[in-house]
Amino acid sequence: MKKAIYPLVxxxxxxxxxxxxxxxxxxxxxxxxxIPKLASGFNFLKSYKxxxxxxxxxxxEYSYVFTKGTQYMINVCATGESTDGIVVSLFDSNRNKVxxxxxxxxxxxxxxxxxxxxxxxxxxxxxDESTQFCGGSALGFKR
Amino acid sequence: xxxxxxxxALAFLAACGSGNKPxxxxxxxxLDSAAVEGPEISEEVISSVLQQIPSPLEISVLLKESGxxxxxxxxxxxxxxxxxxxxxxxxxxxxxxxxxxxxxxxYEQNQDGLDYMGSIKDLADGLSIGQFFDxxxxxxLATNSKNLDSLLLITTQNFNSINQYLxxxxxxxxxxxxxxxxxxxxxxxxxxxxASDPSNKELQETIGSQKIILENIVLLLxxxxxxxxxxxxxxxxxxxLQTEYENIEIVTTYxxxxxxxxxxxxxxxxxxxSEIKITDQNIENIKNxxxxxxxxxxx
Numbered sequence: 001m002k003k004a005i006y007p008l009v010x011x012x013x014x015x016x017x018x019x020x021x022x023x024x025x026x027x028x029x030x031x032x033x034x035i036p037k038l039a040s041g042f043n044f045l046k047s048y049k050x051x052x053x054x055x056x057x058x059x060x061e062y063s064y065v066f067t068k069g070t071q072y073m074i075n076v077c078a079t080g081e082s083t084d085g086i087v088v089s090l091f092d093s094n095r096n097k098v099x100x101x102x103x104x105x106x107x108x109x110x111x112x113x114x115x116x117x118x119x120x121x122x123x124x125x126x127x128d129e130s131t132q133f134c135g136g137s138a139l140g141f142k143r
Numbered sequence: 144x145x146x147x148x149x150x151x152a153l154a155f156l157a158a159c160g161s162g163n164k165p166x167x168x169x170x171x172x173x174l175d176s177a178a179v180e181g182p183e184i185s186e187e188v189i190s191s192v193l194q195q196i197p198s199p200l201e202i203s204v205l206l207k208e209s210g211x212x213x214x215x216x217x218x219x220x221x222x223x224x225x226x227x228x229x230x231x232x233x234x235x236x237x238x239x240x241x242x243x244x245x246x247x248x249x250y251e252q253n254q255d256g257l258d259y260m261g262s263i264k265d266l267a268d269g270l271s272i273g274q275f276f277d278x279x280x281x282x283x284l285a286t287n288s289k290n291l292d293s294l295l296l297i298t299t300q301n302f303n304s305i306n307q308y309l310x311x312x313x314x315x316x317x318x319x320x321x322x323x324x325x326x327x328x329x330x331x332x333x334x335x336x337x338a339s340d341p342s343n344k345e346l347q348e349t350i351g352s353q354k355i356i357l358e359n360i361v362l363l364l365x366x367x368x369x370x371x372x373x374x375x376x377x378x379x380x381x382x383x384l385q386t387e388y389e390n391i392e393i394v395t396t397y398x399x400x401x402x403x404x405x406x407x408x409x410x411x412x413x414x415x416x417s418e419i420k421i422t423d424q425n426i427e428n429i430k431n432x433x434x435x436x437x438x439x440x441x442x
Contacts, residue, residue, distance in 0.1 A: 116417065
């Protein structure tokens with residue numbers, strides 16, 4: 001009986017390990033790849049890791065104080081040229097949605113926001129039919 | 144009991160005079176690191192507030208874009224570095240020098256920038272975070288004004304890495320001080336320029352809008368007030384500044400935003416607006432309060 005259970009335990013452990021490996025997200029190449037994609041004239045401010053932990057996490061959120069009179073750009077990078085279903089949404093300090101990067105079933109990889117109201121803004125990344133649940137993002141600014 | 148010990152120890156040090164003897168320095172440093180056992184609030188909460196604080200580089204760009212001339216006299220001299228012996232002063236002045244470096248970079252004052260870089264590297268080494276500055280690369284980039292974008296990028300990345308590392312290492316208190324120092328210096332420069340040019344309403348509004356960031360800094364410092372006497376003292380100063388900021392009103396009107404797609408980029412039209420009600424007297428008062436806090440830090 002013990003002999004019969006042993007291979008099952010080993011296979012189970014291997015499957016669990018394999019799932020863990022698949023779920024790992026190395027977002028560093030995406031964050032560093034995203035910085036040069038900021039449009040000309042934008043100065044780099046922050047890079048954000050987008051790790052959906054293999055789909056177990058439904059959203060990743062960061063926040064930043066945007067200043068009136070400044071234009072901000074947020075871009076999203078994932079595997080290949082696409083955003084791999086990663087959607088970036090921007091919310092103001094009262095949690096009003098400013099914008100979402102999914103329009104007519106299209107995923108836009110960059111948003112530009114000329115800010116009129118100084119305040120805390122929430123940058124939220126969600127996954128819509130994503131395959132890797134892994135990406136990176138860069139925030140830049142210009143006056 | 145512990146507070147009593149700190150007070151006694153500080154009184155003893157004060158009685159011995161203010162010379163920076165090696166033993167005294169070592170004692171100050173041990174006191175400095177022993178003082179922070181960690182706040183009751185979680186590191187996650189601290190990180191979420193820290194990440195919101197904007198880069199001082201934004202203000203340097205605003206100053207340059209508004210036609211303000213470069214003024215080295217507004218900055219903290221890199222030669223003051225020998226005055227900073229405790230971790231508290233090192234971290235705060237690392238933030239201050241970081242803002243000064245950004246300012247020199249934006250104005251393409253490369254030699255001044257290199258002087259700041261030297262002091263930044265020394266302070267960072269003193270806090271065991273010097274590994275994040277590749278001074279050779281930065282020095283090479285600084286020799287040519289065509290490398291400005293790369294120089295700004297690499298210095299911003301260095302400071303971001305430091306903040307991330309400090310938080311991962313459970314030393315978020317230093318990250319709070321670094322960001323607070325950077326903000327204080329940016330405020331000092333902006334207030335000095337705004338006071339000398341009252342016609343620049345954009346600068347006045349920028350100073351007024353810092354009310355939101357000051358709230359974050361006060362919140363961050365308050366997390367440490369029970370465990371670090373230096374940070375508690377800085378908190379008191381910032382709360383005085385916050386009292387002055389209570390006279391400034393920010394009125395926001397919300398309107399739903401619209402957008403259009405231009406060359407693959409979603410360009411948002413922000414239909415909301417905000418009005419910042421601030422007077423010349425408010426600016427003068429804030430300038431004086433910031434100047435006083437800054438003097439305590441850099442002296």
